[in-house]
Amino acid sequence: MTDLSIVIPAKNEAENIEALLDGIDAALAPSFDYEVIVVDDASDDGMEAILKARLARAPRLRVLRNDRSGGQSAAVHSGVQAARSPICATLDGDGQNPPEELPKLVAPLFAPGSEAVALVAGQRVGRQDTLSKKLASKFANWIRSRVLHDGTRDTGCGLKAFRREPFLNLPYFDHMHRYLPALFARDGWQVAHVDVSHRARGGGRSHYSNLQRGLVSISDLMGVAWLIRRRKKSRPTEVTK
Template sequence: MTVQEVPSLRLSIVVPVKNEIANIAPLIAEIETACAGVAPFEIVYVDDGSTDGTAEELARLAATRPHLRVLHHDRSCGQSIAVRSGVLAARAPVVATLDGDGQNDPVFIPDMVATLLNGPADAGLVQGQRVGRKDSGFKRTQSRIANRVRRWILRDATRDTGCGLKVFYRDVYLALPFFKALHRFMPALVTREGRAVLLLDVVDRPRLTGTSNYGFFDRLWVGIVDLVGVRWLIARRGAIPIVVEDKNAC
């Protein structure tokens, strides 16, 4: 997919979402308020195979918001593919991502954009790092262990790559080797490309409504395999480039 950038657009905000019907309108309103100072912007929602009326709610809201664009997957492909679909469709040179459950507060997006644009010339990514986590004790322990193992293996100097709040240059993202857990390893892979990763603390909050679509054991074993794969990619930097076909599908 080739998308022509719109010169007037400063920012594309990509939100992957699955079965979050009750969170959509409140989060869009928050994004609009928080990002008014970085307008003009667009919001790109990617409906990842929702079955709860999310598609209909997005269509209703988009009818009165020209800056809201909606993409649909005909089945659930996972968060990384949903993010990639949104970035491929984005029309601004700078992209922000955040989760669709409301735990990522969009009020931090303008500071993250400014940090990227005013950062060093080689800056490629601003990674949010959550403080005051509002998840359950079990989930916080799970994340703490996973982050420690990841830092030990990848040496990426980032304590919280799982935070959905990220701001990056679109072309930097599209140069990364793609796989289904890319969003969790972006700092290491952006560094692999010779670009600087900047860190910004963001305050976590409870999800607005509903329950998480992600489980511990779904990610545990896949995460171990992905860690090994990313470590290999870093070690093999400079080998034959990985070519990924641009498809809005699994």
């Protein structure tokens, strides 16, 4: 069993994926036994060929490919299902999440006495995005925090680490990756936070617009609030002699 599974949801990141994989190896090889799972969400920009060529020389790499695009949450969920480690970490395939942050991100899950911590959420500092994207994200995070009280200022950060089994026990829905702190807390787990750096996109383009994110977030937010209100409130313990 490996120490750590890194899951990368990626679509049309041919310009970024090799540098990202090189960075992960540089960051983790000195200290971890790990695997890297790239979930190719039906890319059509040549990334599939790049990953196939890399498989021949990268024994830690595994590649899953969707026959049709399913979105980021579906890609993360599929990658975690395939993972061989009890601890998983995610980062975006566009290279904006620096892989050198991974050791710091996962450290709280390996610390002595950390069994109650199931999620470590990265929170970006010094975001390298357009002003419109930063303002839209700030507003969305403010609304989410007011509704869910999840204690997290930046749920859109792709750098997250968590325990595999509790993650797979969460209710699955599209876009669930934006609500992981609230969902883990709903199930009684502790959530830790780590400040992480952020980079400008190296190549390619974003797959989401601010309007697109905003429209889906409204219904998702109401759905998560409903799930929290309807959570199982009692937790029985077995009585012994």
